[in-house]
Structures are given as C-alpha cells and as structure tokens.
Amino acid sequence: xxxxxxxxxxxxxxxxxxxxxxxxxxxxxxxxxxxxxxxxxxxxxxxxxxxxxxxxxxxxxxxxxxxxxxxxxxxxxxxxxxxxxxxxxxxxxx
Amino acid sequence: xxxxxxxxxxxxxxxxxxxxxxxxxxxxxxxxxxxxxxxxxxxxxxxxxxxxxxxxxxxxxxxxxxxxxxxxxxxxxxxxxxxxxxxxxxxxxxxxxxxxxxxxxxxxxxxxxxxxxxxxxxxxxxxxxxxxxxxxxxxxxxxxxxxxxxxxxxxxxxxxxxxxxxxxxxxxxxxxxxxxxxxxxxxxxxxxxxxxxxxxxxxxxxxxxxxxxxxxxxxxxxxxxxxxxxxxxxxxxxxxxxxxxxxxxxxxxxxxxxxxxxxxxxxxxxxxxxxxxxxxxxxxxxxxxxxxxxxxxxxxxxxxxxxxxxxxxxxxxxxxxxxxxxxxxxxxxxxxxxxxxxxxxxxxxxxxxxxxxxxxxxxxxxxxxxxxxxxxxxxxxxxxxxxxxxxxxxxxxxxxxxxxxxxxxxxxxxxxxxxxxxxxxxxxxxxxxxxxxxxxxxxxxxxxxxxxxxxxxxxxxxxxxxxxxxxxxxxx
Ligand SMILES: [Zn+2]
Numbered sequence: 001x002x003x004x005x006x007x008x009x010x011x012x013x014x015x016x017x018x019x020x021x022x023x024x025x026x027x028x029x030x031x032x033x034x035x036x037x038x039x040x041x042x043x044x045x046x047x048x049x050x051x052x053x054x055x056x057x058x059x060x061x062x063x064x065x066x067x068x069x070x071x072x073x074x075x076x077x078x079x080x081x082x083x084x085x086x087x088x089x090x091x092x093x094x
Numbered sequence: 095x096x097x098x099x100x101x102x103x104x105x106x107x108x109x110x111x112x113x114x115x116x117x118x119x120x121x122x123x124x125x126x127x128x129x130x131x132x133x134x135x136x137x138x139x140x141x142x143x144x145x146x147x148x149x150x151x152x153x154x155x156x157x158x159x160x161x162x163x164x165x166x167x168x169x170x171x172x173x174x175x176x177x178x179x180x181x182x183x184x185x186x187x188x189x190x191x192x193x194x195x196x197x198x199x200x201x202x203x204x205x206x207x208x209x210x211x212x213x214x215x216x217x218x219x220x221x222x223x224x225x226x227x228x229x230x231x232x233x234x235x236x237x238x239x240x241x242x243x244x245x246x247x248x249x250x251x252x253x254x255x256x257x258x259x260x261x262x263x264x265x266x267x268x269x270x271x272x273x274x275x276x277x278x279x280x281x282x283x284x285x286x287x288x289x290x291x292x293x294x295x296x297x298x299x300x301x302x303x304x305x306x307x308x309x310x311x312x313x314x315x316x317x318x319x320x321x322x323x324x325x326x327x328x329x330x331x332x333x334x335x336x337x338x339x340x341x342x343x344x345x346x347x348x349x350x351x352x353x354x355x356x357x358x359x360x361x362x363x364x365x366x367x368x369x370x371x372x373x374x375x376x377x378x379x380x381x382x383x384x385x386x387x388x389x390x391x392x393x394x395x396x397x398x399x400x401x402x403x404x405x406x407x408x409x410x411x412x413x414x415x416x417x418x419x420x421x422x423x424x425x426x427x428x429x430x431x432x433x434x435x436x437x438x439x440x441x442x443x444x445x446x447x448x449x450x451x452x453x454x455x456x457x458x459x460x461x462x463x464x465x466x467x468x469x470x471x472x473x474x475x476x477x478x479x480x481x482x483x484x485x486x487x488x489x490x491x492x493x494x495x496x497x498x499x500x501x502x503x504x505x506x507x508x509x510x511x512x513x514x515x516x517x518x519x520x521x522x523x524x525x526x527x528x529x530x531x532x533x534x535x536x537x538x539x540x541x542x543x544x545x546x547x548x549x550x551x552x553x554x555x556x557x558x559x560x561x562x563x564x565x566x567x568x569x570x
Binding site: 009010013014015054058059060061062063064065066067068069070072075076078083084085086087088089090091092 | 114115116121122123129130131132133134135136139141147148149150151152153177178179180181186228230231232233234235236237238239364366371374375376377378
C-alpha cells in the first residue's frame, strides 16, 4: 500500500510539487499498480533465476577510442543559463 | 591502538578512477586538462533519449583488478540506477553496480611498520560512473560535466583495520597494486583515487560493530591518518561523557585538524535502486580472465619479497621501495650499476625519499638519477669518498643534478687513502703539538681523538678515516 505521505516523500526526492488532491489521487493509482505486482508475487518462483533484463542478449561493448562530434558551445546550448562554458544552476549549498 | 579500553574499527571505500581513454558509457575523452564542459556529449550530460554503451577496456581493467585483489569474479554482473537529486548528476541517477558487483570477496595483504603482516578483506569492488563537479557561489552553483560518467571502481574493504596507521598502510598497498597493474594513477591529491573511511569504536574484546561515521575529503595519506586519529579520539570522548554517536558523514578540515558534520539531509540515503534497463548484464568468457591472468605483472608484495631474498634488504624497506612502480624501477635500475643493494636502499629510504617528500616531488621528478645514485655508492665503496663526504655529494647532486664524479672533482673532495701523504700530515701534526704528544706518550690515551681530529682538519676532511686511524696508532 502506498499512502499519501509516501507519495509526498517520493515527490520531494524527485523535486516534484504535488498538491493534496494530486497526492491522494497518485496514492490510489500507485497502490493499484503495486496491488497487481503483489498478485505476481504469489506466483511460485522457487528455483527461478531473477530476470534482470527483458532482452537477454550478450553485452554490447564499445572500443575504448575517443570521439567527439560536437563543439563545447553546441553542447551547452540547451542550458537555461551559463557562465563561460560552465552551466549555471540554482544554489545547492547554502 | 587502544584509547581508554576502546578500540577503533575502520573500513575503507576507495574510488579508483580507471585510466581508460574514454568514459564508462560514452566515447568522450578522459583527459584531465580539458576546458570546461569540453569532454562531454549528450550521453554524459544526461540528454533525453540517449543510450549508454559500455567501454570494453573498463571490463579488462575490472577483471585485472579483481585478480590482483584475489577476488571472485562474477561473469554476469548487473548495473542499477541509484537515484538522487543533485545538479552534478545530470540524469538524476548514477549508473552503478549494486546487488551483483563484478568482484567480491578478495583480500589485500599489508605489511606494517613494525613488520607485522595483516590481511585486509575486500568485500566487493563494483563499477560505477562518476558525477560531474559543482562549485558553489552563494546564490548560484556552476557545473562542469567533464568528470560525469568517468569510470570508477569502488573497492570496499572489510571492517578490518584497527588503527589509523593500518588504514593508511592499507590505502598505500591498494594504491601500489593499482599502479603496478596500470589501471589507476592513484593520485589522491588530484582525486584519481579517493578514500572514504568508515570508523566506529567499541570496547576492547567486544565483537559487534558500533555506529559508524564516514570521513570524506581525505586527499593524502597523512590526512587519512590524522583525520582518523582525531575522529577516534572524538568518539571515545563522546562515549566517555555518555553522548550517543550518530551515523553521519563528516568532512576533514586539514587546517584545523578536525572533522565536522556535513549535516546531510535525512532523505539522502533513500536511493531507490532498481536494475538499469539501458545497460545489459555485463558478461564475459572465462578465456578473457585466463588471458588477463597470464599477462598480470608481478604485484608489489611479490616484488618486495623478491627484493628481500635477492638483495638482502629488510622487508619493511622492500615494502616502501615497492610503494610505487616507478620507485621499484628506480631501485632496480640503480642496483643494476652497483653490487651494494643495501646501501642504495638506505640512501633511498633515508635521504632521497625525505628530500622528494619535502620538495613534493615524485620519484620520476628526482633530480638524482638512479645511475648517479649508484655511482655515488660505488665511489664510497671504492674508498674514493667517505660516507660523510657522500652526504655532501648527495646534497650537491640533489641541487645540481650533476654526476658525483664531477662534484668530487670540482670541490676537490677526493678522500686521501695514500699512506705516504697521510704520514706526512701526521708528522706535521705531531710537530705542531709537542705538548699533547708528550702527554699522550705518558699515558693520556684519550688524546688519541685529539690527533685524529687535528689530522682530519689538516687534510681538509679528506683523510680516509680507517687508514688514518691505523697509521696514527702505529706512529704516535
Ligand atoms: Zn560523453
């Protein structure tokens, strides 16, 4: 069961602003989802290896060869604010 | 180490930056001296819709390290997302191994200053990507993502160390192993190796673990030792005055030699790990392990043992000489030019390392080459200069990088072993000091030292002391 407090806690960790009504609504929806997972939990999985990926293929590797396609201007272009080539963000340590 | 019946329990997490050419999940270069945000791309900047692709060399390095640390290797290790919010983490999560790390259950053997051997367990070593770097400027912060997604191997020790000195010895041993196998620079100051130390205390004889405090910001071996010593004493004081020690992260302030609380937010450790859907299970064939094992170089402790048996130097000296690959190579290249391996080791241990340390230089930057040091040792052994002169020659070599022979020539420092020349000096000294000679002859034995001193002075310190002694004994 996911209650409203849990939803607000997770929202805080993800820096999401929810109002009371949204929190209640998501609590119900998420509880429904987890309720369904609970049903899956009833299946007997004794001796079954846990699945870590939906695509059980061999690892794909990349060779250790440097490559850069974009200039630095291009790379920071989407940042809302910059200072020189650094990205400027709201203060994180007060 | 015991304070008021309390012992400390220390475990260490070392983050070793693997020195690959590119990052863990993208082809950005890992060069140290790049401009701000130069070494970035949409993957390591966390743009939507990108796909991380694993760097093969990281796997080779991880296997190599696992073998060097005597670990069990998992041929199907798994990446997870570690979620937390911080601007230097552009995706909002760090890709890290969690439940199934690539290496587990190994050990490192360390040798302490008193010669004691100790085995420190390695609980696990897992791969993860580094975060970017943010700097704070009051009402805003600035972020550089050059370090974002750099490959790290986090090596977690068991809670096996019982003193700050053991902790420093462990990190030193680990660093030399990583340098010998060439997977990490091991530079604590520049941050290519970072050691976070967990320390708790307990009454001597107890077996449980107390509440641990994590110390960060320790960028030298000396700070590791000092911070742990301070923290050990702080915890004992707290326990003695009935305070509870709280689990927290503390930072070390090197100027005040104190640790202080970071006052982390209570939610900070709610990482909500789950398997990383964008990265496949990290698999490899046993053949790859065999190949890497075959090419594994001699490790520091094995090299030290070889130095002991081949060159007859004390074990602790050998451990110090193998603390970096470059130093071990320096030693070996010096003793290729002289038979006196013990003297070379002494010069390095007592003089060279002290000078290098004071000048904050690495052995690669030593103004005295291995060849020059060997030559100086040879000149002492041949009797050309005395041990005392050698100290002056050494000092001059350090200052000028000149060859020892050149310094000896320029300063006219040659030791005089020629008996006729020395006899001439002895006669002069005798003639100049008739009163003392009379007293000596009538039994005042301790005046012998007076004549040694006078002859030394007359020879400008160049008389060979043992030849001079012998001649004086026969001629007074
Ligand atoms: Zn990148």
